[in-house]
Amino acid sequence: MTTAPAGTVTRAVPLRLRERIRHWLDSEPVLAYLFMSPGWLILLLFMSYPFFLGIWISLTDRTVGLPSGEFVGFRNYAELLRDRTFHLTVMNTFIYGFVTVPFKLVLGLLLALLLNQAFPMRNVLRAALLLPWIVPTALSSLAWLMLYDAVLSPFSWLLKNWGLIESNIAFLGTRTNAIISLCIANIWRGTPFFAVAILAGLQAVPQELHEAAAIEGANRVQRFLAVTLPVIKGILVITTLFSIIWTFADFQLVYVLTKGGPANSTHIFGTYAWQIGIGGAGKLGIGAAISLYMFPVLAVLSAILLRYVRSQEA
């Protein structure tokens, strides 16, 4: 008498539970969240976790090889404000980020307009255009390192042979030279991204509008300004913002070419954070703080980007 009801209960509970779970899973929002969960988890673990860990480390005096650091509040951030190399690093990053982009934009636009014309081997050239972009940066940076070599640079060799210079050019030997050299290599690498993106945008420009404008008597420049530019404006804004963000967060090119030298005069955020945090004495706390100084700038740029995309969608 006592065992029978108990047996009934044990059978009934799982059934009810299973029913409830099925009901629960039948709900659209639940299913939607379930589908999103892998993406969320990946984002949480590989984006949010390192980000918040980075913030925590920046508030400690943690060093490589030691188990953990002590909480020091904003001391690392305050120290950096007094660090002259860091001031130079901030300036270099802004120069590197903002000076190169207009060049990349203009050159990319010109290239895209050229490649949008009909001519033989156009597709081959379009594919070749992508090379600087698709070659791994570390590899192309090494090529630039050879081009800028203080002893065996082909540029210096050529100029010496033409009698234009007497001794080798120190491409990476002074701050000004090194910054200019870095910017040139960065422009070379980044221009194809602009060109390809703008080229894709140019495909969307209705030919009829061009024809109509031509009939109305508009010349090439006027047609570009009145017909082409409004259509590709969105692409120009997005590629520009993306490029600024990527250039701000660059590392490889500067690391391979100068490692921040000479005399720490060419560091950008990434390389200086690396030198202090990993490559130097393993001061992870200060290294993390340097990286996080980059965050507000990137956050503002990202916000502008998202706002623009949403306004276009609306």
Add this chain to the structure above:
Amino acid sequence: MTNSTEGRWLGGKLSRRALVRGIALGVAAPVVSGLLAACAREQATPTAAPQPTPTTAPAQQPTPTAAAAATPTPAATPTATPVVLKGTKLNILFGTFFVPETQDLMKQQLQEFGKETGVEATIDFINWPDLQPKISAAVQAGAGPDIVGMWDTWPSLYKEALVDVHDIVEKRIKGEGDYFDWVKKTVLVGDQWLSIPIGAPTSAQVFRKSVLQKAGWPDPNNPPDTWEDLFKIGVEMKKNGMPLGQAFGHSTGDPPSFCYAFMWAYGAMEVEADGKTVAFNKPQFVEGMKLFLSYWKQAFDETGLSWDDATNNRAFLAGQIGWTFNGSSIYIAAKKQAPDIAEDIIHHIYPKGPAGRFNNLGSWSVGILKYSKNIAGAKAFLEWWTAPEQFRKWLEIQQGYQVAPTAYYLNDPYYKADPKLVPYVEAAKYGRNKGYAGLGNEKAAEAFARYIVVDTFARAIQSGNAEEAIQWGASELQKIYGA
């Protein structure tokens, strides 16, 4: 209508919604479980890493005393090697060697060790400047190579991550005699041996005799012996298109060789013996720096600010400079590629300054990282490899490039076979550690890694202002040593 079979499969048993739900669960479950498992593994690593699995640990990882008892002879002979090592793996990380045959030899030695013990050992060589970051990353991640080659001062930097190897070191001392003082100052961490010294490459002045002669130096077989004489003859050499060539970029070999030696020769040092009082901004050093600056444009290749450790080798072998500081790698390469240049080369120890003749010398060492799952195998290898039977081959193939950490090897024929290489051994007499007059500890490592002394010279060259550059260097050193 709701019961219709439309949108149902498997004979109406499976609805579209059930299928979608199944897919969602199917996708989510492995991802979630995989990530949780990964997290669990990550969390388990720190405690598990120092000691491999409990069941295998007693056999694979004897305590230092047990290991010492099992191998009574200094060299780990095949018969003495514990059988349990068979089938285990070992990965070793070293910086590249300027004498490339060294790398081939080490690979051969590993194969030999593998044959004798059954350990599957591999070795990677990476560029010098990348070695420390790679070790830092491995230590931080708790995974990577089992054995690492380290430069001086690094054992202090990674003291928490290195296995105590005093048992092997004591056998080496018993067999080959005590280490040089500069070795102990730069490898010992307090009173602990956390890595085994393997000596260090030394530098010397590398001249072209014909260039000296053409510049008017009276006896090319006795090159300039003081910094000032070097600079003076450099002016004449540059006039003949063969300037002095020195790197001042962010590189860990040649730039510090020059800068530390010059700083000491002109009476300055990073810190006093107390390890706290910065002694960098000294009037004699300021005067020395002014002297150097006054000759920079006249005597040196001015592109040196961006040179790295390899640039001067290339420049010298390309016939673009007539002098540089370097290890014997230029001469060794010249013997193969350009025998006429090799014949013309003459080496000389570091120049003297008002405070004396010094060079920057600290011993390299090899250590085992605590996270290694094969500490027993790593110890067996290091004991075998640092024993004279193997270690002597390693020194020999470098033809004097690496000065041994003990006097035991210095009378070996390879150090004296070529008279041109004798200054490299002689340089060992004038060695000072980074962080002198303090210890070559983590503070010295930080100052070195931040290129403070090197950048002081680079700043002085850029600005032409010796006082300002040295003040900057002193303030940066103060942040490290005064903290």
